[in-house]
Amino acid sequence: MSRVGVLVMGPAGAGKSTFCNSIISHMQTIGRRAHIVNLDPAAEPNKYEFTVDIRDLISLEDVMEELDLGPNGALVYCFEYLMKNLDWLDEEIGDYNDEYLIFDCPGQIELYTHIPILPNIVRHLQQHLNFSLCATYLMESTFIVDNSKFFSGSLAAMSAMILLELPHINILSKMDLVKDDYSRRKLKKFLNPDPMLLISESNKNMNPKFYRLNNAIAHLVDDFGMIQYLPLESKNPESVATIISYIDDVTQWGESQEAKEPNDQIDIEEL
Numbered sequence: 001m002s003r004v005g006v007l008v009m010g011p012a013g014a015g016k017s018t019f020c021n022s023i024i025s026h027m028q029t030i031g032r033r034a035h036i037v038n039l040d041p042a043a044e045p046n047k048y049e050f051t052v053d054i055r056d057l058i059s060l061e062d063v064m065e066e067l068d069l070g071p072n073g074a075l076v077y078c079f080e081y082l083m084k085n086l087d088w089l090d091e092e093i094g095d096y097n098d099e100y101l102i103f104d105c106p107g108q109i110e111l112y113t114h115i116p117i118l119p120n121i122v123r124h125l126q127q128h129l130n131f132s133l134c135a136t137y138l139m140e141s142t143f144i145v146d147n148s149k150f151f152s153g154s155l156a157a158m159s160a161m162i163l164l165e166l167p168h169i170n171i172l173s174k175m176d177l178v179k180d181d182y183s184r185r186k187l188k189k190f191l192n193p194d195p196m197l198l199i200s201e202s203n204k205n206m207n208p209k210f211y212r213l214n215n216a217i218a219h220l221v222d223d224f225g226m227i228q229y230l231p232l233e234s235k236n237p238e239s240v241a242t243i244i245s246y247i248d249d250v251t252q253w254g255e256s257q258e259a260k261e262p263n264d265q266i267d268i269e270e271l
């Protein structure tokens with residue numbers, strides 16, 4: 001069997017590291033071997049030890065200091081450096097066969113929009129290291145309680161989907177923080193969204209230019225037709241297990257399971 005890799009992506013603070021840790025803790029419970037590969041050169045100390053850590057190759061702090069770069073420029077430099085030293089990654093990942101590797105990615109959004117570095121790393125993992133990969137993209141549910149923020153977040157998620165061309169799961173994280181009924185009902189609409197319905201509900205009193213921008217993005221999301229989300233509460237083991245079962249489906253880990261229709265089986269109220 002090839003190895004399974006899960007890319008955990010999303011903007012800063014979306015809950016990526018917490019989700020990685022929850023996956024590890026779930027895997028420990030069910031007796032599956034899993035490891036975190038830290039791809040964030042500015043990562044903080046983590047609950048679980050990183051099995052592979054980009055900071056052993058290069059650290060953001062050193063690059064900022066030595067090359068006098070800001071954090072974003074330094075991050076791009078770190079990834080370009082990683083691209084030139086992929087043999088380091090090969091060696092570190094080495095013999096982790098039949099195991100589950102979780103790639104915790106940095107939160108800089110440009111990595112998922114226009115810089116071609118992540119796609120190159122993805123191709124390397126697939127073609128050189130024989131990984132079966134799944135991308136997850138986390139978006140914090142509390143940020144997107146209004147339609148405009150939902151559209152802009154979905155644009156970023158869509159951009160990651162197009163850039164990476166991987167089996168992809170979009171996730172609304174920190175669902176436990178959304179407590180009032182109105183917001184929960186609203187978020188339910190976002191799980192399997194109808195962009196044209198959402199834009200028709202938008203406040204017509206908004207600035208006309210802003211409305212036209214939202215309308216244009218809504219049409220893009222609608223044309224693309226593949227934006228859906230799964231809800232996640234990282235501290236709820238059942239919620240984490242559900243997401244892992246979808247990852248297993250797309251990476252074909254273990255015995256093939258019956259295909260599931262996302263969101264037909266998950267309801268916010270069930271969380």
Ligand SMILES: Nc1nc2c(ncn2[C@@H]2O[C@H](COP(=O)(O)OP(=O)(O)OP(=O)(O)O)[C@@H](O)[C@H]2O)c(=O)[nH]1
Nearest residue numbers: 011012013014015016017018107174177233234235
């Ligand atoms: N209530 C709640 N808090 C969460 C959840 N997931 C993450 N958090 C909190 O959100 C904050 C940010 O979480 P991280 O996991 O560090 O987010 P990240 O995306 O890795 O952040 P960066 O590495 O800075 O990009 C932390 O304080 C977490 O405890 C969740 O499901 N529910």
